[in-house]
Amino acid sequence: xxxxxxxxxxxxxxxxxxxxxxxxxxxxxxxxxxxxxxxxxxxxxxxxxxxxxxxxxxxxxxxxxxxxxxxxxxxxxxxxxxxxxxxxxxxxxxxxxxxxxxxxxxxxxxxxxxxxxxxxxxxxxxxxxxxxxxxxxxxxxxxxxxxxxxxxxx
Amino acid sequence: xxxxxxxxxxxxxxxxxxxxxxxxxxxxxxxxxxxxxxxxxxxxxxxxxxxxxxxxxxxxxxxxxxxxxxxxxxxxxxxxxxxxxxxxxxxxxxxxxxxxxxxxxxxxxxxxxxxxxxxxxxxxxxxxxxxxxxxxxxxxxxxxxxxxxxxxxx
Numbered sequence: 001x002x003x004x005x006x007x008x009x010x011x012x013x014x015x016x017x018x019x020x021x022x023x024x025x026x027x028x029x030x031x032x033x034x035x036x037x038x039x040x041x042x043x044x045x046x047x048x049x050x051x052x053x054x055x056x057x058x059x060x061x062x063x064x065x066x067x068x069x070x071x072x073x074x075x076x077x078x079x080x081x082x083x084x085x086x087x088x089x090x091x092x093x094x095x096x097x098x099x100x101x102x103x104x105x106x107x108x109x110x111x112x113x114x115x116x117x118x119x120x121x122x123x124x125x126x127x128x129x130x131x132x133x134x135x136x137x138x139x140x141x142x143x144x145x146x147x148x149x150x151x152x153x154x
Numbered sequence: 155x156x157x158x159x160x161x162x163x164x165x166x167x168x169x170x171x172x173x174x175x176x177x178x179x180x181x182x183x184x185x186x187x188x189x190x191x192x193x194x195x196x197x198x199x200x201x202x203x204x205x206x207x208x209x210x211x212x213x214x215x216x217x218x219x220x221x222x223x224x225x226x227x228x229x230x231x232x233x234x235x236x237x238x239x240x241x242x243x244x245x246x247x248x249x250x251x252x253x254x255x256x257x258x259x260x261x262x263x264x265x266x267x268x269x270x271x272x273x274x275x276x277x278x279x280x281x282x283x284x285x286x287x288x289x290x291x292x293x294x295x296x297x298x299x300x301x302x303x304x305x306x307x308x
Contacts, residue, residue: 001238001266003157007245014258034246074261084155091161092188096293103284104168107228107276112155114268122261130257139250 002082008035008043009081010074014136016053017069017124023055023062032137043081050080070125078119086112156236162189162197163235164228168290170207171223171278177209177216186291197235204234224279232273240266 011033016024026044030037044063047053052072055063065072078084087109090097101109127136165187170178180198184191198217201207206226209217219226232238241263244251255263281290 001236001269002155002262007262010258010262011246074258082155090288092165092291094288094291094293097288100286100288102288102290102292103276103281103286104164104290106284106286107272107281108156108161108164111269111272114272115155115265118261118265118268122257127257127261130260132254132257132260134248134251134254134256136256136258137246137248138256139248 005043005081006078008040009047009077011137012043013077013124014127016063016065017128020065020069023064025062046081052077052080070123072124073120074122075116075119084112084115159197159235160232162194163201163231165291166197167231167278168281170217170219171282174219174223177218179216200235206234224277226278227274228276229270229273238266238269
């Protein structure tokens with residue numbers, strides 16, 4: 001439904017939320033999120049532009065969340081790379097419609113409202129503390145504790 | 155939320171639903187939907203490929219719906235140009251997740267389900283027979299009957 005970019009932004013933010021105290025290098029993020037590094041670099045620029053992450057270049061550099069995971073809702077992440085908003089007036093600019101939307105745009109507004117409700121109600125922290133033992137981006141080894149799916153040192 | 159292409163596909167289909175007996179030329183559709191003609195031509199190819207519309211080239215040519223408006227749900231239109239589907243297994247292919255989605259992908263699935271519910275429950279015919287006097291793509295003149303917003307003859 002959403003673009004690949006949106007899915008990738010959510011993965012990157014979930015990944016950073018798991019390591020709140022580290023500057024995570026882009027290649028490490030790329031491996032763990034299974035996103036091509038060049039593509040991910042552009043996604044990270046959007047997230048930094050939206051002040052959701054902050055970074056440092058060079059040796060030992062990388063990205064970390066700009067705020068605690070509990071204060072970042074998934075909707076903010078999505079809105080850093082696309083726009084999910086209610087439809088407040090006719091997208092065609094028809095003057096007789098104005099804010100009294102036709103049935104087509106009323107449905108589009110309903111869909112937007114539903115998506116905003118789903119993603120606006122959950123923070124990155126909520127994702128990580130969900131009761132499901134399957135955590136975002138992490139393999140679960142049988143009989144073992146959680147391990148991330150990608151090599152962190154390279 | 156959705157791409158411009160999706161919005162344009164919905165507009166084009168709503169426009170064709172209003173004139174079920176006519177082959178509507180692309181320039182006429184472009185004017186009424188307020189979509190650039192070249193862009194619209196590509197959208198129409200997708201809709202034709204999905205067998206939602208059928209057309210004829212040349213003088214007197216154009217497009218019409220391939221089925222009655224009552225039998226075409228908005229969700230089909232959207233799926234002709236993008237993919238809105240439930241998430242049935244881990245998009246990262248994590249073997250320990252499988253169909254037991256993590257909280258991130260469970261939310262994405264919830265959002266998809268909500269959008270499918272909104273757009274799967276309404277046909278093109280429903281749009282045109284909605285009680286709202288503001289009809290898709292049409293200006294309403296004060297004290298007059300409905301008129302379309304663009305010149306149909308050019």
